[in-house]
Structure formats: C-alpha cells, structure tokens
Amino acid sequence: MKLIHLYRSRLLYGLLATLITGSIVIFSPQPSYGQSWLNWIFQGVQVIQLSNLSDQQEVRYGQQINQELVRSGRFRPSRNRALIQRIEGIGRRISQKSSRPNLPFTFxxxxxxxxxxxxxxGGFVYVNTGLVRAAENEAELASVVAHEIAHITERHSIKQMRxxxxxxxxxxxxGLSESNVVNIGVQLAVNLPHSREAELEADQIGLRDLKKAGYAPIGMITFMKKLTQKGSSPPALLSTHPATSQRVEFLTRAVNPxxxxQGDGLDNQAYQREFRSLL
Structure with a gap:
C-alpha cells in the first residue's frame, strides 16, 4: 500500500513539474524590440506581422493612413474632377503593366x-498640382507616377516602416500594433526620405513599367534633370527622393538612345491643353 502511495506521489510531482515547465515556456515573454507581446495581448491590441501582410491588409492600412492624412490636414485633396481623371488615366495605364496589376490603386x-x-x-499615390505644372509633357508626369507605383509594388514603405x-x-x-502602423505610415508619407537603394530600385522598376505602358522613356530623364537644375531652391520632391544626380546617371545609362x-507623351502642346489648362 505504501509503495502504491509513493508511486502516485512521484507521478503527481512529475506531472506538476512538467506543467510548471510548460507554463514557463508558454508564458515567458519573448525577446522584443519594444513592448512584450504579452502586454499587447492583455491590452487587446492587434499585432501586425509586417512580413506577412496580405494585399487586403495592406490596402486596409493604406486606407487608414489616407484617412489620417486628410483628417490631420497634412494635405488638401483636390476636387478638380477633370484633372483627377487625367492622373487616374496615367496611373491605371502604368499600374496595369506593373508587377501587382490586381492591387486596387488609388490616385x-x-x-x-x-x-x-x-x-x-496599399496602392495610394498622391500627385501635387505643383508637379503637374512643372512637367513639360505627359511622359514627364507619367515618369513620376511610375516611380511612385514602383515604391508600392516593391513594398518599400513596409520595409521602411519596420x-x-x-x-x-x-x-x-x-510585429507592430495596428495604431503604430498608421502613425508610422503617416510619417513616411510626408517626412521621411526613402533609402538610396529604394530610390534606385523605384527608378529601375518605374522605367520598365513606363516603357511597358507605351510612354517615351526620355520623360523620366528630362524631368529628373529638371529637378537637379533648381539650384538654391530644390523642389520638395528631393526631400523625400534624394540622390538625384546619381539617379540621372543611372537612368541615362539604362535608356538606349x-x-x-519612342512612345507616347512628348507632345508639349497637347499637355498644355489637356493638363495645365485644368489647373
């Protein structure tokens, strides 16, 4: 009888030890860059794994970032429907030739x-009226749109966000909390420059898609040169898209003279009628 009691006691202690060890493994916080995931779970915060974002999630967070940009007054959306349709036409033409044609782009x-x-x-592209005014033709304007689409297709903002x-x-x-995804997304949209590598990749991908969409590739080179010639008053585009002279050299080498x-968008007079006249 004593032997049975002793055996049961040892078995019970063994089970308890196993449960306690398992509890330590399960409930001990994992190494982190900031808050532990346990704190976030207890607070009911949704944690986002950026490396595994689906297209649907990316679009949803892009929509939230867009809403916050508008709500906070970071920019004033134009109500010029005719001009918006022109920009959308360029954007649709290029995005359909991109590596993510099924992403619901918003221009x-x-x-x-x-x-x-x-x-x-999530496919949100923003074009200032000042940029429309500065371009000489549709190919130049389309080159900037293609560059921004490339940033999206290559998920540069998501990598930068991490x-x-x-x-x-x-x-x-x-991962990252949902609210922080939106907050950092707003920062990246208006303040933080892309890396040199991201800029060169966006130029390369953007140039490829620009040509596939049927636009003359010279538009990307001429507009980039125009930015470098602004002298003491560089355009705002250079604050978020640096290393312009190096990019001009890369594009010049990449385009066969x-x-x-060859391609559309080089009629300056047509651009004056169809775009600048709408401003």
Missing part, C-alpha cells in the same frame, strides 16, 4: 504648389 491630386509626389502602402519601428522601440518580436524618344 489623388493634392492642392499644393510644391513640386512633389508621394505614395503609401526599420522605423525598430529604431523607435515600437516593434515586438511578433535609339529608343529614348
């Missing part, structure tokens, strides 16, 4: 005289 015009354009995750979240201590080992002027 918006911003009432701002500065020469600028930017993009956020780096910013880590540097600010906002990211756990399991024999086909540089």
């Amino acid at each position: 918006q015009v911003v009432e701002d005289n500065s020469i600028n354009a930017f993009a956020t995750m 780096n910013v979240a880590i540097s600010q201590g906002l990211m756990s080992a399991t 024999d086909i540089a002027y």
Whole structure:
C-alpha cells in the first residue's frame, strides 16, 4: 500500500513539474524590440506581422493612413474632377503593366504648389498640382507616377516602416500594433526620405513599367534633370527622393538612345491643353 502511495506521489510531482515547465515556456515573454507581446495581448491590441501582410491588409492600412492624412490636414485633396481623371488615366495605364496589376490603386491630386509626389502602402499615390505644372509633357508626369507605383509594388514603405519601428522601440518580436502602423505610415508619407537603394530600385522598376505602358522613356530623364537644375531652391520632391544626380546617371545609362524618344507623351502642346489648362 505504501509503495502504491509513493508511486502516485512521484507521478503527481512529475506531472506538476512538467506543467510548471510548460507554463514557463508558454508564458515567458519573448525577446522584443519594444513592448512584450504579452502586454499587447492583455491590452487587446492587434499585432501586425509586417512580413506577412496580405494585399487586403495592406490596402486596409493604406486606407487608414489616407484617412489620417486628410483628417490631420497634412494635405488638401483636390476636387478638380477633370484633372483627377487625367492622373487616374496615367496611373491605371502604368499600374496595369506593373508587377501587382490586381492591387486596387488609388490616385489623388493634392492642392499644393510644391513640386512633389508621394505614395503609401496599399496602392495610394498622391500627385501635387505643383508637379503637374512643372512637367513639360505627359511622359514627364507619367515618369513620376511610375516611380511612385514602383515604391508600392516593391513594398518599400513596409520595409521602411519596420526599420522605423525598430529604431523607435515600437516593434515586438511578433510585429507592430495596428495604431503604430498608421502613425508610422503617416510619417513616411510626408517626412521621411526613402533609402538610396529604394530610390534606385523605384527608378529601375518605374522605367520598365513606363516603357511597358507605351510612354517615351526620355520623360523620366528630362524631368529628373529638371529637378537637379533648381539650384538654391530644390523642389520638395528631393526631400523625400534624394540622390538625384546619381539617379540621372543611372537612368541615362539604362535608356538606349535609339529608343529614348519612342512612345507616347512628348507632345508639349497637347499637355498644355489637356493638363495645365485644368489647373
């Protein structure tokens, strides 16, 4: 009888030890860049794993970032329907030739005289009226739109978001909170420049898609040169899209002179009638 009691006691202690060990493994916080994932779970915060974002998730967060940009007054959306349709026409033409043609891209015009354009995750592209005014022809304007589309197709803002979240201590080992995704997305849209590597890749991909869409590739080179010639008053586009001289050299080497002027969008007078006259 004593032997049976002793055996049962040892079995019970063994089970308890196993449960306790398992509890430590399950409930011990994992190494993180910021808050532990346990804290976020207890607070009811949704944690986003940026590396596994689906297209649907990316679009949803892009919509939230867009809403916050408008709500906070970071930019003033244009109500010029005719101009918006023109920009949408360019955007649709290029995005359908991109590596993510099924992404529901949204193209918006911003009432701002500065020469600028930017993009956020989920297919949101923004073009300033100042940029429309600065372009000489549709190929030049289309080259900037193609560049911004490339930032989206290559998920540059998502990669940049991860780096910013880590540097600010906002990211756990399991991901980033939904509210931080939106907050950082707003920062990236209006303030933080892309890396040199991201800019060169967006130029390369954008140039490819520009040509596939039927636009003359020289438009990207001439507009980039125009930005470098602004002298003491560089356009706003250079604050978020740096390393312009190097990019001009890359594009010049990438475009075959024999086909540089082949394609649509080089009629300056048509651009004056169909775009600038709408401003």
